[in-house]
Amino acid sequence: ITDKINQLSADEPFFSFEFFPPKTEHGTRNLYARLGRMSLMGPLFVTVTWGAGGTTAEKSLGLAITCQKELGLTTCLHLTCTNTTREVIDEALHAAKANGIRNILALRGDPSREASASHGLGEFEHAVDLVKYIRKQYGNYFCIGVAGYPEGHADGFYDASQNPKKDMPFLVEKINAGADFVLTQLFFDVDSFLSFNKLLRSQPDLRNKDITVIPGLMPINNYGVFQRATKLSHASIPDSVLDRFDEEIQNDDDKVKEIGVSLINEMIKEIYEKTDGKIKGFHFYTLNLEKSIAQIVNQSPILSKVVEKKEKELEQCVSDSSD
Numbered sequence: 001i002t003d004k005i006n007q008l009s010a011d012e013p014f015f016s017f018e019f020f021p022p023k024t025e026h027g028t029r030n031l032y033a034r035l036g037r038m039s040l041m042g043p044l045f046v047t048v049t050w051g052a053g054g055t056t057a058e059k060s061l062g063l064a065i066t067c068q069k070e071l072g073l074t075t076c077l078h079l080t081c082t083n084t085t086r087e088v089i090d091e092a093l094h095a096a097k098a099n100g101i102r103n104i105l106a107l108r109g110d111p112s113r114e115a116s117a118s119h120g121l122g123e124f125e126h127a128v129d130l131v132k133y134i135r136k137q138y139g140n141y142f143c144i145g146v147a148g149y150p151e152g153h154a155d156g157f158y159d160a161s162q163n164p165k166k167d168m169p170f171l172v173e174k175i176n177a178g179a180d181f182v183l184t185q186l187f188f189d190v191d192s193f194l195s196f197n198k199l200l201r202s203q204p205d206l207r208n209k210d211i212t213v214i215p216g217l218m219p220i221n222n223y224g225v226f227q228r229a230t231k232l233s234h235a236s237i238p239d240s241v242l243d244r245f246d247e248e249i250q251n252d253d254d255k256v257k258e259i260g261v262s263l264i265n266e267m268i269k270e271i272y273e274k275t276d277g278k279i280k281g282f283h284f285y286t287l288n289l290e291k292s293i294a295q296i297v298n299q300s301p302i303l304s305k306v307v308e309k310k311e312k313e314l315e316q317c318v319s320d321s322s323d
């Protein structure tokens with residue numbers, strides 16, 4: 001991923017998509033069809049989530065391998081390390097390497113209630129332990145991403161309060177242990193993201209490393225899902241955002257989507273402009289849905305350049321093959 005970012009020209013934007021493995025075969029078939037279409041938008045990479053404790057190991061690997069090998073997409077496999085065994089982690093890393101996957105998002109995951117109660121978190125207590133383990137076992141084969149929290153991480157077991165300053169030394173520790181990029185939790189408060197980015201870059205222990213930070217954005221497809229997802233992710237919703245969704249339109253999904261698309265594009269523009277184009281890549285929590293994402297990237301003055309470039313490449317491919 002970072003090699004691909006470094007190959008872009010200085011002001012060339014990019015975007016990426018997160019997918020989760022569907023539970024049913026029918027869902028998987030639908031997702032594969034959607035993935036084929038979404039790959040034509042030109043994401044720089046895609047990521048595939050991992051069920052904490054390895055609960056989706058087989059399905060996550062299957063989806064990641066399809067993305068990498070069949071669709072030719074640069075793929076990043078999420079991997080969690082708490083409440084699991086070294087064998088599960090070894091198997092996942094081995095399968096990823098054997099199938100040409102070169103990117104891992106190294107996460108802690110959430111400890112189960114039982115493990116938390118007994119402190120039985122295993123040999124990997126924090127995400128940094130997984131970053132170190134991957135580097136030790138695989139050297140520089142994998143490009144490693146880690147999670148960042150613009151509004152602070154709310155830890156159900158250790159400390160439920162949120163404070164980005166509290167997490168910062170641990171994020172720096174993950175980077176210094178070998179992480180190459182930071183993917184953030186979803187947020188709607190742009191100021192929080194900008195302060196988080198500034199705070200990270202001001203850390204003396206980072207030793208001037210110009211770490212890539214990719215903001216995570218979630219399209220709003222449905223008002224109820226938006227409320228639930230922000231609550232689960234401990235993301236605040238500024239009044240200026242809430243005010244956009246009048247009570248009478250909250251049940252009108254088309255209208256909610258339309259407002260959501262404008263809102264996300266305003267966030268992208270603000271982040272891009274306020275960081276002088278230094279933050280030029282955006283990661284979408286797609287929830288495996290296509291429509292809003294397509295509207296966002298096509299309507300964004302910044303990201304539509306990526307789609308246009310991809311279209312030109314495809315046209316060139318077609319004309320080359322018909323010559």
Ligand code: FAD
Nearest residue numbers: 049050052078107108109126127147153167170183184185
């Ligand atoms: P860590 O970096 O270990 O941090 C967890 C907490 O511990 C923080 O509060 C931190 O401040 C503290 N901490 C860290 N290191 C230390 C230390 N050395 N000493 C003391 N305290 C420390 N979950 C899944 O189950 N599957 C997924 O696919 C998934 N994908 C995600 C993708 C993204 C982009 C993000 C942001 C989160 C994702 N999560 C996923 C959720 C994630 O697993 C949880 O948020 C989890 O609670 C924390 O994981 P972490 O990697 O940030 O942990």
